[in-house]
Amino acid sequence: MEERKWEDLEFDCLVNVLGRVDMESLLLYVPFVCKSWYEASLNPSCWKHLVFPQDMHSSWDVEDLTLIQKFNLWCPALISLSLSADHFLSSEYSCILPTLIGKWEHLESLWLANSDNLVDIITQISLACSNFSGLNVSSATIGEKEASAIVTNLPNIKSLILRGAEIDLENVVIILQGCRNLVHLDVRNCTGFISDDERVLELASNIKTFMCEGSRLDDYDYDYEDFGDDFDERFDGYRST
């Protein structure tokens, strides 16, 4: 049987495979395999999902904002972006993000490390990304300004993950009343409202996956157990050093 020539395989097919490997492989291995793979690795279709790993190489100088700008040029077809890694906690990122979002018209989901500049980011999303459906913000602070921005700019959002956020009852209510198409809402371990609040439960009754376990009014009476896995993960790094 004639030998299969993968370097000659239809370009679309190769790009389809490469679009499914993670970012590190796309950067560190794929371009060096051969010339046609190098060409394929530059195709925007390979860069639809950008998930920066938690254990990023120290040499990826994320303090230097050119990294994310570089990706912005590379990824016009971006569908999902995860900036949840601790590296992106710096406020410089939240400042630069609104200026980049306009290029990502196909963006559907975004995961942020914190809620800095959230209002600007959401506003840009509503202007540029018509298919946007999912937002995940780690350690968010959701005040009236942020809640109203979510409702005004993303009224049709399907998935909202605000786990561990500081969010008062009235702002949970604003979101529940304003985003009627939510299929998935995760407000577990939040502070600012109690998890068995009747009004919240009633408003959330039509949401397919609604999670609010562990949410409480204030955070001074928490116990270690409530943090569960999250707590362990978050502090593992500190323990080992």
Added chain:
Amino acid sequence: MSSSAENPTLTTEITKPSTEIATETAQSAKKINLKTSDDQIFEVEESVAMEFATVKSFFEDAPSSTDTVPLPNVPAKPFSQVIEFCKEQIKFKANPDETEKKKSNSEFVKEKTNEDLVEMIPVANYLEIKDLLDVLNQAVADRIQNRSVEYVRSFFGIDNDFTSEEEALLREEHAWAFEDVDED
């Protein structure tokens, strides 16, 4: 059919599993002959052959055709595995169960060698079997993820066509992502 007489060994080999499963329907189901690039003839049930968009459109263009359909880009070995996949898929068409389908798909790729997967992708692509292509592309991506350049080259049987100057230049271009990574 005359082809069965011409290829007695192959026909028995291919029809055996299907007769075991459905002896009664086998008699009534229409069969289609498909000829691979290495001149083997596969007698395939019409319902299975219609999973191949390329074959389907062949019959749509020439509905009265009863001849053997040539598949010039399809070698026999990966083709028999593709048929195996499509037979399973048809069961789920009659009785949709996403969980079972996923399980069956992942079992299908799990028992395939790297070579099997790599050979099947161009076949699935040529025959335009979207579901299979998805499953195969994902399986290959899972297997090459986080592997070394050398591993990927041998996985696909690819020769390095970079000159050492070109490679050095490329590594320089990617230096921002590449520093500190151990060579393996």
